[in-house]
Amino acid sequence: MRPFRYHRPGTVAEAAQLIADLGEDGAILAGGTSLMTLARLGLAEPQHVVGLAGVPELCGIEGNSGDGITLGAMATLRQVETIPPVRRLAPGLAEAAHQVATVRIRNQATVGGTLVHADPSQDLPPMLMVYDAVARLTGPTRTREVPVAELFVDFFETVVDPDEILTSVHLPPASLGVIAGYLKFLPRTQDDYATISVAAGLTVVDGCIDTARIAVAGGGSTPQRCREAESALVGGGTDVAGLAAAADLVPEALDPVSDARGSGDYKREMARISTRRLLQRLVSESAT
């Protein structure tokens, strides 16, 4: 690994100034679980690293049913997994966080890092899409909000500008009523990246599906919403045939790469199976 100079700003403004000054020579370090791995592999060779560990305003998780949930960019995945407001109000998100690698990694990896890194197999992004989450970005001249569903552009590429910092992610209160769940398909080890994973959220009113969200990770160059499958569900019943028919629409929305975790065709098929199983689970949970 090439040595670099380490900077430790104390505020978002300081951090933003630093990355503006450093330009392409600088990289932002959140938990380091991805950046340091890339650096050790020689795939990232920053001369300057701007560590965000000393920026208090990026830390913490707050939430209630009236205001929704705000996750600081530096909140760890372990916090997302364990903190009561998330477990109570957005249990699907806690479930997805629980599925990330190991406790050791979750203690280190952050919400902001997992989004900006934009690895299409990460666990949190599809679930944040299900909760209609919105990312807040701060740049030198403006602050803007981008829905997580519109954040990703390609493999390891987002709409976040080089001089912007993702400061927080907000789950709006209206999204918290869904029954959400996460199914990570792991045919190899239990701490692997997903071969394919599905996040889904439903609201069921009088036996009828009122709203539906389905998002898949590992199915292409970015995590993605499966809007056709969602539309097929809305207004329909909760019978197995209807859920299966919606799940059958998921593979068409995907374009997964063939790799050590499976062929593209296999991943598509596993997305279909996983979606159907997850929807069946959510429907049975909605009945209790």
Added chain:
Amino acid sequence: MSPALNPGAAPLSRRAVGDAVDRVRGTFTFAVDRRIEGTLHAVAVRSVAPHGRITSIDAADALAVPGVVAVIDGSHVAADDGISPWYGENRADQPVLAIGKVRYVGEPVALVIADSRATAEAAAAQVWVDIEELPHVVDPVLAGAPDAPQLHDEWPNNDSGTWTLVHGDAERAMATAAHVHTATYTSPAQNHVPMEPHSATGAWLPDGSLEVWTGTQSPYVVRQRLATMFRLDPDRVRVRGDSLGGAFGSKIDLRLEGLVALASRAVGAPVRMELRRDEVFQSASKHAATVTMTTGVDEDGLLVARIIDIVWNSGAYALQTPRSSRTGMIRSPGPYRIPHVLARSVARYTNTVPTGPFRGAMTGQVCWAHESAADEIAAELGVDPVEWRRRNLLRDGDAFATGDVMHEMHYVDLLTAVDDALTADAPPTSSTRTRTRRRGRGVAAVLKTTRTPTRSEAQVQVDAEGQVAVRTSAVEMGQGAAASLAEMAARRLDMPAEDVSVSWPDTGWTPFDQTTSSSRTTFATGLAVERAASDLRACIAQQVAQPWGITPDQVVHRDGCVSSPGDPAQRMTYADVVRSSGAGELVGTGRYETPPGAGRLDPETSQGNVSVHFHQGVVGVEVEVDTETGRVHVLRAHGATYAGRLIDAERARKQIEGGMLFGLGQAVMEETLYEAGQMINPNLSDYQIPSLLDVPLTSSTVLSDADPDAEPHGIGESTVPPMAPAVANAVHDAVGVRIRDLPVTAEKVLRALREKQADDRKN
């Protein structure tokens, strides 16, 4: 610089029993932790082409990087009269740095030596190597074709070892068989994945001798290779070892030692190397193999003949393959009574990572074949697979395929123990067989020969402080060898094992040991240690017997003291004995060597006495298969082995159960993948090994011989090879599909299930 490399004259040693505490706390010192002041650091520039001629190497930019001391390549090596750059156990086909030609992606082409590893790493990226690419071949079957790219001019047809085994007349007997089964089984290249990467430090001393600190399993082999490479008397090479953080065969023979010696020679200072994980993947591999097995049985299902054809992928260089491919062939008939066997084995060079021994060496590939075949044959005969094995497994007095008349055979008992363990619980009820989850059970057995001939030497000594030290060149690599050797010495000396220290290997001080491999240490080194301890015990008794007016055999040894049986006043500690002897220390020596002629086989038929004893293992697993995804969960695994005289039951169990976990990865997930001649998954994200979360419920049976004079048997590998076929057999039991190509991935199982469903619909 000799003082820097030479912190103590005597070999370092430590208390071996109870070292788990340091391992858990992270304070245990491994080879990779060894830091010697004043060393420079070398990083290899590696080939990015699978096969080609080196047309130029331009190191000017790298040499301009501040901190870079030197860059050397194969042309420097070839021009140096003091160096014989080619090495290998059976044929010197591998250059320490590529000379003229590269033969695999990852082959070291040049070394950058700098004042830090980071500088060397950065500069290595600025060594410009031009390679004129040649056609490459990665498949060993294709490598045998007449028009295949040739890797070595001196070794035509990419042949890196051709052998046959002829026992009886298999072709004629096959024609008389009531039932014949034939199938082909393949297993891929896999990586050992020791958690600790390879490391070594080398230095030339002012007197012209060479000293190397290294994480090796075979200090004396390394010494011999270095002596040959640098044209030195072996006594002028000192190889010093450390404890290893896992090895599994990847740290046998020359690895980094030649490179650090070369680098140190070039710059006149000690040089250290440590591999990155991708370099570990590029340094050693398991042999991929294709095994075609044809088996004939009579009306009762008894084996009458077996014909086996094996093609091994030896990678770009032979290393041990010319010898070890024969060893694998000899084990390929399996632990069965077969009157007629014909086996043909060929190993071929390909443009892939060079291969070497891999825990359960050259046995996993053939066990995969004979144990999958066992279940297939039993199914075709309509016989329970456990029962079929029981009828055919070797028993005392049976002849093995080499003609060896078998002794200490315990297969039937081991199989029964495994079968009992698997059936102890009530069979899975319908409630556990949900619509998409099916359970099944499978067993598999293995026979492994031990390294024959072999030799180990040991010293056990006590000093004037009463400190007892075992000196051997055995390597502690997590298997508990040091603790077992301490216990074996302590028992002979009637003293607590906690008070016995064990040396690190150091060819300057510790006596010869062949290698720490082949599950031979507790057996061969252990017997040498016991003999050395008995020799020391006799020496101590000799010292006191005459003054006490008794004979040496009347002397009582207890708790590190000697006494006279009739006279309580006559009692001395071992320290007192040493002090009164005036000798400073008393030393016992011991040696184990296989009997003359053992291991000698007919060159054409491979008949003879192949092994002094046989490692026997049986594994049983229960799996759950998801019929919609193909995902195989191994729910539990029971391993059984025969240990001969048992030294420590707890360590034996850990070897058996750890072996099954090691085998689990090979069974269901491990495979190095190549694309365009390049390994594409040389990292622990894409190449996965089982994590703690994947560990099934494990249990074990250790059969042993209570006779205090019985030989200990190695047990470190006996449950590794059977794991994969046991899993495949269990998958077949669960869902009726047969996978013959390792690993048994979810995708393969699902594809087979879908094909079976389509076939079932047709019929």
